[in-house]
Amino acid sequence: MSDTAAVTMTFHPRPQAGEPQPWAFPAPERGTLPNGLTLLRCHRPGQQVVAVEINLAAPLDAEPEGLDGVATIMARALSEGTDKHSAEEFAAELERCGATLDAHADHPGLRVSLEVPASRLAKALGLLAEALRAPAFADAEVDRLVRNRLDEIPHELANPQRRAAKQLSAELFPASLRISRPRQGTEETVARIDAAAVRAFYEAHVRPATATAVVVGDLTGIDLDAVLADTLGAWTGDTAEARPVPPVTADDTGRVVIVDRPGAVQTQLLIGRIGPDRHDRVWAAQVLGTYCLGGTLTSRLDKVLREEKGYTYGVRAFGQVLRSTADGKGASMLAISGSVDTPNTGPALEDLWKVLRTLAEGGLTDAERDVAVQNLVGVAPLKFETAASVAGTLADQVEQELPDDYQAQLYAQLAETGTVEATTAVVKAFPADRLVTVLVGDAAQIEEPVRALGIGEVTVVTN
Amino acid sequence: MGHTATAQAGSGGLTATEHRLANGLRVVLSEDHLTPVAAVCLWYDVGSRHEVKGRTGLAHLFEHLMFQGSASVPGNGHFELVQGAGGSLNGTTSFERTNYFETMPTHQLELALWLEADRMGSLLAALDDESMENQRDVVKNERRQRYDNVPYGTAFERLTALAYPEGHPYHHTPIGSMADLDAASLEDARTFFRTYYAPNNAVLSVVGDIDPERTLAWIEKYFGTIPSHDGKQPPRDGSLPDVIGEQLREEIVEEVPARALMAAYRLPHDGTRECDAADVALTILGGGESSLLHNRLVRRDQTAVAAGFGMLRLAGAPSLGWLDVKTSSGVEIPAIEAAVDEELARFAAEGPTAEEMERAQAQLEREWLDRLSTVAGRADELCRYAVLFGDPQLALTAVQRVLDITAEEVQAVAAARLRPDNRAVLVYEPLAADGAEGDEGEENADSDENEGAEQ
Numbered sequence: 001m002s003d004t005a006a007v008t009m010t011f012h013p014r015p016q017a018g019e020p021q022p023w024a025f026p027a028p029e030r031g032t033l034p035n036g037l038t039l040l041r042c043h044r045p046g047q048q049v050v051a052v053e054i055n056l057a058a059p060l061d062a063e064p065e066g067l068d069g070v071a072t073i074m075a076r077a078l079s080e081g082t083d084k085h086s087a088e089e090f091a092a093e094l095e096r097c098g099a100t101l102d103a104h105a106d107h108p109g110l111r112v113s114l115e116v117p118a119s120r121l122a123k124a125l126g127l128l129a130e131a132l133r134a135p136a137f138a139d140a141e142v143d144r145l146v147r148n149r150l151d152e153i154p155h156e157l158a159n160p161q162r163r164a165a166k167q168l169s170a171e172l173f174p175a176s177l178r179i180s181r182p183r184q185g186t187e188e189t190v191a192r193i194d195a196a197a198v199r200a201f202y203e204a205h206v207r208p209a210t211a212t213a214v215v216v217g218d219l220t221g222i223d224l225d226a227v228l229a230d231t232l233g234a235w236t237g238d239t240a241e242a243r244p245v246p247p248v249t250a251d252d253t254g255r256v257v258i259v260d261r262p263g264a265v266q267t268q269l270l271i272g273r274i275g276p277d278r279h280d281r282v283w284a285a286q287v288l289g290t291y292c293l294g295g296t297l298t299s300r301l302d303k304v305l306r307e308e309k310g311y312t313y314g315v316r317a318f319g320q321v322l323r324s325t326a327d328g329k330g331a332s333m334l335a336i337s338g339s340v341d342t343p344n345t346g347p348a349l350e351d352l353w354k355v356l357r358t359l360a361e362g363g364l365t366d367a368e369r370d371v372a373v374q375n376l377v378g379v380a381p382l383k384f385e386t387a388a389s390v391a392g393t394l395a396d397q398v399e400q401e402l403p404d405d406y407q408a409q410l411y412a413q414l415a416e417t418g419t420v421e422a423t424t425a426v427v428k429a430f431p432a433d434r435l436v437t438v439l440v441g442d443a444a445q446i447e448e449p450v451r452a453l454g455i456g457e458v459t460v461v462t463n
Numbered sequence: 464m465g466h467t468a469t470a471q472a473g474s475g476g477l478t479a480t481e482h483r484l485a486n487g488l489r490v491v492l493s494e495d496h497l498t499p500v501a502a503v504c505l506w507y508d509v510g511s512r513h514e515v516k517g518r519t520g521l522a523h524l525f526e527h528l529m530f531q532g533s534a535s536v537p538g539n540g541h542f543e544l545v546q547g548a549g550g551s552l553n554g555t556t557s558f559e560r561t562n563y564f565e566t567m568p569t570h571q572l573e574l575a576l577w578l579e580a581d582r583m584g585s586l587l588a589a590l591d592d593e594s595m596e597n598q599r600d601v602v603k604n605e606r607r608q609r610y611d612n613v614p615y616g617t618a619f620e621r622l623t624a625l626a627y628p629e630g631h632p633y634h635h636t637p638i639g640s641m642a643d644l645d646a647a648s649l650e651d652a653r654t655f656f657r658t659y660y661a662p663n664n665a666v667l668s669v670v671g672d673i674d675p676e677r678t679l680a681w682i683e684k685y686f687g688t689i690p691s692h693d694g695k696q697p698p699r700d701g702s703l704p705d706v707i708g709e710q711l712r713e714e715i716v717e718e719v720p721a722r723a724l725m726a727a728y729r730l731p732h733d734g735t736r737e738c739d740a741a742d743v744a745l746t747i748l749g750g751g752e753s754s755l756l757h758n759r760l761v762r763r764d765q766t767a768v769a770a771g772f773g774m775l776r777l778a779g780a781p782s783l784g785w786l787d788v789k790t791s792s793g794v795e796i797p798a799i800e801a802a803v804d805e806e807l808a809r810f811a812a813e814g815p816t817a818e819e820m821e822r823a824q825a826q827l828e829r830e831w832l833d834r835l836s837t838v839a840g841r842a843d844e845l846c847r848y849a850v851l852f853g854d855p856q857l858a859l860t861a862v863q864r865v866l867d868i869t870a871e872e873v874q875a876v877a878a879a880r881l882r883p884d885n886r887a888v889l890v891y892e893p894l895a896a897d898g899a900e901g902d903e904g905e906e907n908a909d910s911d912e913n914e915g916a917e918q
Contacts, residue, residue: 009584010688011535015577015681017548018570021499021672046497049832079752088762091753096818098825100751117829144765151768151791154720158614266604266612298542307539310600313608339608371547378549381500382566386836 023381025408026390028214033233036209040394040404041224042216047387050121050217052114052128053395058205059323060107061178062243067197068178069149069185071105074137074198074206076145078103078112081136090127099124101131107179108323108399110206115388118218122227129231132211135202142195149190160261160268160339160440163463167259167438168270168335172250179248179322207237214394217387248322248331250274252434254456260443260463267345267441269315271352272335275429277324278400282425284413286319286334289426291372292364293317293355294336300355301336311340311348317430324400334429342442346449349437353455356432363423372422377411477835477859479668479845482679486691487663490682491845491855493670495838499569501671504842505579506850508666509659510559511639512632512698512779520639521647523556524602525655529563530554531594534585541578548574556637559779560850566839569672573681576669580685583665586656595649606638614719618889625711625887626727626783632699633780661692666849671838701780703729706880711887716894721768721789723891724799728784730880733776734852739865740872741880745772745784746823747815747873748806748881753822755806756788764802766794778851784881796890807881814874824866831862 028040063070079094079101081087094101099116101124112132116124156162166182173180184190213232215224252273276282294301294317301315315338324330340348384390397406435455439446443460451458482490511522530541545552548571554563565575610616620636627633667686669678707729731737749756749772760767773785788799815823834840841858849855 008688008690009580011581011585012577012685014535014544015573017574018572020568020570023499023568046495047836049829049836088753088758091751092818092822095751095753095822095826098829100829115829115833117832120825144762147765147791148761148768151721151789155614155768155789158718158720160612264612266607268612296542296546298539298546303539306601307597310597311604313601313605339604339612341604341607371543374549375546378568378571379551380549381498381568382549382551385498385500385838 025380025384025405025411027408028394028404030404033208033228035233035236036239037232037235038212038398039228040212040214040398041219042214042390042394043219044216044387044390045218045220047217048118049115049387050118050215050219051386051388051391052125053214053391054112054128054132055212055395055399056110056112056206057210057243058105058110058201059243059245060105060183061246062205063178063201064197066189067193068181068189070193070197070201071110072184073142073145073149073190073193074201075103075105075110075112077137077142077198078131078135080141080145081138082130083134083136084130087138087141090131094124094127097124097127099127101128106183111395111399118222121222122231125227125231129235132206132232133235137195137199137202139195142193142198146190146193149184150187153187153190160264160266161337163259164268164270164337164438164440167257167440167461168272168436171255171257171436171438172252172272172274174249174251177246177248207240208232208235209237209239212395212398214391214398216391216394245323245325245327245329247329248274250331252436254433254435256437256439256450256456256458258443258447258450258458258460259438259440260460261440262442262444264342264440264442266339266341267439267446268339269349270335270337270438271435272333273435274322274331275319275334277321277330277332278402278406279324279326279328279330284410285417285421285425286429287410288369288372288376288414288417289364289422290317290319290334290429291376292368292422293359293426293430295372296375300359301352304351304355305338305340305348309344309348309351311344311351312338314338315352319429321396321400326401330400336430342445345439345441345446346453349450349455350453353432353453356430359423360427360432364419364426366419369419369422373414373417376414380411477841479855479859480675481855484662484683484687486687486689487661488686488689489666489849490679491666491668491849492673492675492678493668493841493845494673494675495670496672498838499672500566500838501569501572501669501673502564502566502838502842503572503575503579504562504564504668504670504839504846505583506666506846507561507659508664508850509561510557511635511637512558512701513659514635514639517643518647518651519635519643520602520637521643521651521655522561523637523639524598524644524647525652526554526556526561527598527602528590528594528652529582529586531598532589533582534588535581536578536589541582544574544578550575558633558637558777562843562846564839564842566837572669572673572678576681577685579667580689583660583662583686584689586660587653590649590652590656592649595652599644599647603641603644606641606644610638615723615891618725618891621713621715622725622727622887622889625713625889626729627703627780631703631780632701633777657692658694661695662686662689663691663693664695666846666855668842668845668849668855670842670845698779703781705729706882706885707887708884710883712890713888714890714892716892718894719891720893721792722794722796722893723790724786724788724796724803725889725891726786726886728786728881728886730774730782730784731876732780733778733782736864736868736872737876738776738782740868740876741782741784742774742776742827742865743820743823743868744810744815744873744877744881745774746826747819748772748810749786750823750826755810756803759802759806760788760799766791766798766802804883807877811874811878811881814877815870817870820870820873824868827865828862831865
């Protein structure tokens with residue numbers, strides 16, 4: 001190949017790295033307010049948008065039988081009016097602070113996230129405290145949220161990625177476990193929710209004594225203790241026993257479920273099972289091995305499926321904590337996700353399984369391990385540049401009953417994890433014969449080629 | 464209006480110095496030592512508006528090829544080396560520019576500069592049929608994943624085609640058509656590189672924990688000998704009359720979960736006061752949960768699942784105000800349309816209240832602070848103002864300009880632009896009985912969209 005541009009510039013050897021600058025995951029200061037609220041605070045100079053995360057001990061497992069989605073409706077209703085503001089006034093006051101407030105319910109608990117410029121933190125915390133302390137839960141607002149939620153469901157089911165996630169949960173977990181069913185409820189269960197049910201759930205599970213607040217950002221010139229005393233500190237409530245957590249079990253017998261989408265130009269794939277969470281010693285090795293398998297476009301999966309074959313825009317392997325407790329009853333979802341064009345669905349899955357088998361047979365190389373460690377550990381200062389990213393991770397740690405220095409320890413463990421450990425962990429995490437495969441795609445075109453692969457019994461369900 | 468959240472709200476603490484190499488490469492540096500990271504951002508002044516008929520999607524396909532190696536970097540080396548150094552990287556293509564960016568731990572900054580220089584100067588040494596064919600397939604799968612296989616996925620493309628007439632440089636979106644992606648040849652890619660990828664058609668910004676003198680020396684060392692090149696033709700003229708003059712309309716019957724009303728309003732060009740005024744107007748009307756349209760359609764009428772406005776700022780053609788309403792079960796489009804028109808007409812007649820101005824400006828200010836909260840965000844803004852408006856210093860005062868907008872200006876732009884005869888409308892009707900996403904107008908090199916990857 002000759003090109004004039006290529007010969008006219010002066011080439012220099014690849015530069016060597018300079019001296020690394022020290023960086024450590026921020027250590028929060030932990031305390032408790034007189035009302036029992038746990039508080040983590042962390043000063044991040046320069047971060048003018050302050051992030052506040054609230055963890056409420058209201059897990060989906062606590063939703064009453066037949067009322068799946070009540071935690072979601074309650075989360076949304078928190079910001080739809082209080083003892084001092086109507087729903088519209090509350091939204092207006094928040095936006096007047098330049099704040100955003102999001103609340104969502106997930107298996108481990110309910111999470112409320114506030115972001116606001118530091119100069120308006122006091123006012124925004126006042127509104128947040130109001131929402132937690134005295135939500136109105138007016139009939140009309142709850143009814144509206146219920147109808148709105150019912151209208152959202154068809155949109156979610158139409159999205160191939162979300163449809164696949166719903167199917168995988170239903171396949172993996174026993175129907176008796178809340179975790180087998182959609183987080184935000186189904187048409188049937190959501191339709192039953194009313195203001196009384198929302199209030200009952202709130203009264204049973206929302207109180208400062210079982211809540212944690214994480215405040216991160218540039219706190220220069222802010223008397224946080226005084227601000228908190230007037231806001232979250234004024235929230236009162238009783239105490240409660242910790243709720244027992246049922247262990248997560250799953251059936252990972254290798255099989256394939258096709259959710260039929262006639263005419264789909266791509267097949268959404270979600271291949272998963274469950275595995276250990278962050279309380280297990282293997283977590284660091286599993287993170288490392290999973291990154292080597294499918295963490296980026298130069299990992300094993302995309303090297304073949306994307307960069308060699310062009311079957312996909314990208315396939316990723318990941319581990320995501322589902323719910324996690326210090327007693328070791330938690331679990332994470334281990335999965336491979338992406339979409340491939342319809343005609344190449346069979347060949348893409350064949351290659352994917354070949355990648356898994358090759359990995360199991362030959363293991364990772366030292367070079368792969370080194371690059372992965374350098375990336376996972378090296379990106380830390382980038383990843384935690386913003387207040388929101390630090391607050392999110394600190395709140396996750398609280399939710400998963402991990403120590404406040406967990407993330408810092410994890411970086412140290414990653415740096416010490418060897419190639420053999422990482423190989424063992426990833427091969428154990430993704431065994432070729434113990435994976436449940438969900439394909440959202442055109443069954444008429446993909447069923448036969450998928451059957452021929454022998455990766456498990458194939459069933460087709462209508463969309 | 465003086466509702467500022469920060470002492471130095473004008474700049475958020477941002478400063479920048481400018482330099483120019485002999486070959487025409489413009490350089491913007493901004494120092495900040497709070498975190499040991501540095502962002503490198505390179506904007507090439509080429510986007511889908513430069514593409515010609517029959518070759519839509521070429522700028523974006525080419526952006527993918529920039530990650531397939533260059534003279535000193537084999538294969539996927541650009542990704543491997545940056546990620547192996549603890550950095551992150553990507554590239555995106557929009558109507559008006561193509562950008563490439565790396566965020567690195569400080570001590571690896573030099574590597575990112577070396578890599579960007581290598582591909583700016585020598586991409587063609589590595590470009591071959593194999594990577595062309597492979598990335599063509601990858602981009603076609605990107606198109607399927609983000610547009611063709613999701614409900615309402617082609618709305619942006621359809622509305623753009625309606626809002627900008629046939630033959631207009633913004634009539635097609637950066638992703639391009641399948642037929643054109645198939646037709647692009649290796650020679651097209653080579654010609655594209657020779658035409659647009661030159662130091663004098665780019666702006667490089669470096670932001671973060673840097674020593675400016677040393678950084679500039681590295682830039683001179685690695686980029687300084689890349690020859691400049693003047694083969695570029697200016698893009699076709701994108702100017703259009705201020706208003707469309709009629710309501711353009713398309714109805715689609717498709718397999719979607721609910722009826723939807725979408726519309727694109729023709730708005731002033733980015734870089735003007737009127738554009739900032741339009742941004743404030745759209746925020747009041749359709750930005751967030753206290754907006755007029757949300758209150759009307761979602762809270763009061765309860766005819767919509769979601770209703771809002773977005774804005775696509777464009778410098779070389781009219782910007783677009785982007786309406787998106789998904790209806791509640793059983794609701795017909797005319798009911799939605801009448802309510803939207805009523806709210807817009809009332810707003811144009813009465814103008815915003817002082818409180819509405821305060822809320823919108825507080826929201827826009829926070830969005831700006833969010834963009835400035837990372838070195839990569841700052842680097843991108845500096846390049847944006849340098850490439851599109853010729854002056855990176857404008858980034859330092861951007862938020863102040865939005866905060867200076869008056870209620871009268873907001874009312875004026877609403878009255879002039881947010882009218883039924885100045886919009887393209889797209890209506891979705893579900894196929895059977897009544898029953899996605901990403902940055903509009905921007906394509907990425909790396910999918911990296913899968914949520915849930917945790918450590």
